[in-house]
Amino acid sequence: MAIRQHELTDSYGMELELFLIWMKNRGMTKATQQAYWQDTQSFLSSVHPAAISQLGKMDVMRYLASAREKGAGDEARNRKLSSLRAFFKALIEMEAGTANPAALVAKSKQEKHRIPVYLEEQELEQLLQTIQGKYYARNLAIVLLMAYAGLRVGEIHRMNIPDLRPDGVIHILGKGRKWRVIPLPEPLHRVLRKALEERIASRQGKEQPFFVSQFGRRLSIRMIQTVADQTIASLKEEQPSLADKRISSHKLRHSFATMQIRSGTDIRTLQELLGHASIETTQIYTHIDNKQLQTAMGNISNKIPSGLLGDS
Template sequence: MDINEEYEEELEAFLIWMKDAGYTPYTQKSYLADVRQFLDSLNGKQLESVKKLHVVSFLTSVRERGVSDATRNRKHAAVSCFFKALIELELYTANPAAGIKKSKTEKNREPVYLDEDDLQRFLSAIDGKYRSRNLAVFLLMSYMGLRVGEVHTLNLSDYNVERRSLRVFGKGRKWRNIPVPEGVVPYLDLALEGRLTPWRSKEEAMFISQKGRRLSIRGIQQIAADTFARFQSEVPAAHRRPYSSHKLRHSFATMLLRKGADLRTVQELLGHSSIQTTTVYTHITSREKEVAMSRLQLHMPQ
């Protein structure tokens, strides 16, 4: 059975709804893949007869295949969005994915991040033909807290040279303005001076790939993976940390809080809709705990 033919109208409607709602191409692709996987699990069942049980059964089978709780929750969100779209477009009247509990993720898990010395070594590990571009990309993530997707969507017009600020289009279709740190300015300017010639003359993307197109999310992630591999090349395999491009954002948040920035400011700079999301960065290192404990004076009665 061809899923695309069986549910062609519904999948097309869902894609139109996501585009209209402003979902990024990356999210559209992920959600469509998740929904197709769900539809495949129905074995040709009509959508009108789908019940909550079928959605729970799909999510259970996904978990049994060993995916993380976060991935299971994303698939749940995709299916729920799918039915929400069909209801809003007046194709269906009920959402069988509504009211299903999310998997509990490890909310208090300490984020993996690089301290300032490690960050310097990571940035030094950036090399190759496109070094100035890649350096600017990773500086925006590690010293301005941008997400991979936000770097990907940046346009030339988003950089205000006079004000030294960057306009960033983030999650939830929200814009935020971030001051460009003085130390980052020359590297960003250098990257823009050496910007690759785009394939289309009207291409507005700030960062261009070697193929002349907007530098993709996958492209940024791969450049980061290659740089982290060089960065940890002398570390024994068993002691290598699971670094990725997103860890640069973690490093930015950690640095800010350690330098005394208040949580609300960090929330604004990161573009978090809830301050609860920002509190995950208030982790304290073992060294700081040791220093704090060493200040305690024990006075025993004689």
């Protein structure tokens, strides 16, 4: 029997409110807050009406097992576990709990070194050529930041005018509220300046969002994704061979990383450019395509002794 919202609020309202306050104080993005909040409510629905002080490791494992049976993969399961770890940690820090049963549950091992989906350089050039319309400069800047600077959708959403410096350096507020500095190529800097010149005046008081909507508000994450999705859809119409390729705004970031690796950028520098907390996350971009494999093997072809089968 499904648990209604008012029943959850009656039983766990205080704890959920404390969790929300904790997440805001930690500076978590709204998207992260929403995801953790939904996961936690889903978990609490599964254990209702048990008191939180009575919950243990088995309750968490039972919930995660049920999620897997409903189709959740390793990545989704691990996110739900992260949500619950954060929830119980919040209660401990807010002096409303004494234990973190989710911390005792191991994360699922995910497939490593999976080759990410990305676009080739010529496909990226074709992608840019499909951009048109009233907000051309703005939309071009958004796609360029994804494909040629590796920015996440949320990072573009948070950009403010002062973040772009006169010398072409841009300051980006990334995951975990960590800043990173990216020196932009001149062509990209030029497009951003043009987008700024044509930008609609903001109607959000003292805020200075870099990208704004037609109504003068900070461009939403959903709208930024829509700009990328519509551009990708246009590319697929012109290039039917890409129809089955699962390309999204985040795959443009993959394309940036792939270009960097192919250009000889070392993995530590790429980690800084992408804003990864762990080098392991960056290592998925060290994939090599067949052409590079053939070139690598061709380099040793003349080192294999001749006449191995008696031929001269």
